[in-house]
Amino acid sequence: MGYHHFVGNNLTRSEKIQKWVVDQLLNSKIPNEKRESSIQWELKHSSGVIQMARLLAQKRGISVEMAEISAALHDVASILDGSYENHAIRGAEIAEMVLSENGEFASEEIEKICNAIGKHSDKHIYDKDKLVELIKDADCFDCFLYGNEIYDEKPPEILKYYQKRLAKVREELELPNIGGEKNG
Numbered sequence: 001m002g003y004h005h006f007v008g009n010n011l012t013r014s015e016k017i018q019k020w021v022v023d024q025l026l027n028s029k030i031p032n033e034k035r036e037s038s039i040q041w042e043l044k045h046s047s048g049v050i051q052m053a054r055l056l057a058q059k060r061g062i063s064v065e066m067a068e069i070s071a072a073l074h075d076v077a078s079i080l081d082g083s084y085e086n087h088a089i090r091g092a093e094i095a096e097m098v099l100s101e102n103g104e105f106a107s108e109e110i111e112k113i114c115n116a117i118g119k120h121s122d123k124h125i126y127d128k129d130k131l132v133e134l135i136k137d138a139d140c141f142d143c144f145l146y147g148n149e150i151y152d153e154k155p156p157e158i159l160k161y162y163q164k165r166l167a168k169v170r171e172e173l174e175l176p177n178i179g180g181e182k183n184g
Contacts, residue, residue, distance in 0.1 A: 006018065006019045006022070012065070013065065013069070013102070013104050013105070014065050014068040014069050014072070016102065016104075017068075017069050017072050017073065017098070017099075017102070018050065018068065018069075018072045020098065021046055021072050021073065021076065021079060022043065022046075024076075024079055024080060025039050025042055025043055025046075025079055026039075028079075028080075030081065030082045034082055035078075035082035035083075036078065036082060036083055036084050037078065037082075037084070042075065042078070042079050045075070045142060045143070046071075046072060046074075046075065046079070048142035048145065049071045049074060049075075049135075049138045049139050049142045050068055050071040050072055052071070052137075052138035052141050052142050053067040053068060053070065053071035053134060053135065053138040054067060054068060055173070056134050056137060056138055056169070056172075057134060059172065059173070060130060060134060062130050062131060062134055063131075066109065066112065066113060066131055067131065067134055067135070067138075069099075069113055070113045070116040070117060070131060070134075070135050071135060071138055071139075073091065073094075073095040073098065073099075073113065073117055074088075074091065074116070074117050074120050074135055074139060075087060075091065076091045076094045076095055076098070076117070077090035077091040077094055078091075080094065087121070088117060088118055088119065088120050088121040088122070089118055091117045091118070092114040092115070092117045092118030093114075095110075095113060095114050095117050096110055096114050099113060099114075112129075112131060113131075115129060115131075115132060116129070116131045116132045116134070116135040117135070119132045119135075119136070120132070120135045120136050120139055122136075123136050123139075123140055123158075123161055123162050123165055124158050124161035124162075136165065137165055137168075137169045140162055140165045140166055140169070141165075141166060141169045141170075144162075144166050
């Protein structure tokens with residue numbers, strides 16, 4: 001039998017958290033009809049944000065492990081209950097419990113991860129914490145990969161900040177500006 005990721009007893013801290021998130025979705029008792037986003041979307045989006053966070057962390061000189069864990073847990077509230085209402089704040093509280101119960105994280109690490117999760121939805125507010133900004137950028141970038149209409153429900157005065165964030169990340173990664181994206 002070949003090598004399998006995310007199984008066994010030798011998982012890294014990040015792999016354990018990522019596996020936990022995937023397991024929550026695969027074993028969820030909340031059907032898609034009762035979720036604001038499907039389980040399939042949550043799986044794809046979670047994976048996409050983790051991958052984007054890895055790339056941005058390497059580019060920005062931020063801990064890849066902290067970026068992966070923050071990205072994996074950024075939507076944990078909506079993953080668990082299907083609702084995006086106040087999901088960032090609720091997610092930070094859930095993440096604190098998950099990371100504390102895991103027993104492998106220092107309180108400073110938990111605080112830093114939970115801060116990034118709790119603030120990730122405020123993309124119109126810029127934060128001095130590089131991990132907070134990284135999670136906002138990774139989340140925003142991944143969502144826009146599915147089309148500009150993903151944020152159609154956002155008011156125009158807020159949407160402009162999402163578009164600026166997207167343009168900044170595309171420039172950082174030396175990607176061309178495409179579609180309806182604006183440099184602001």
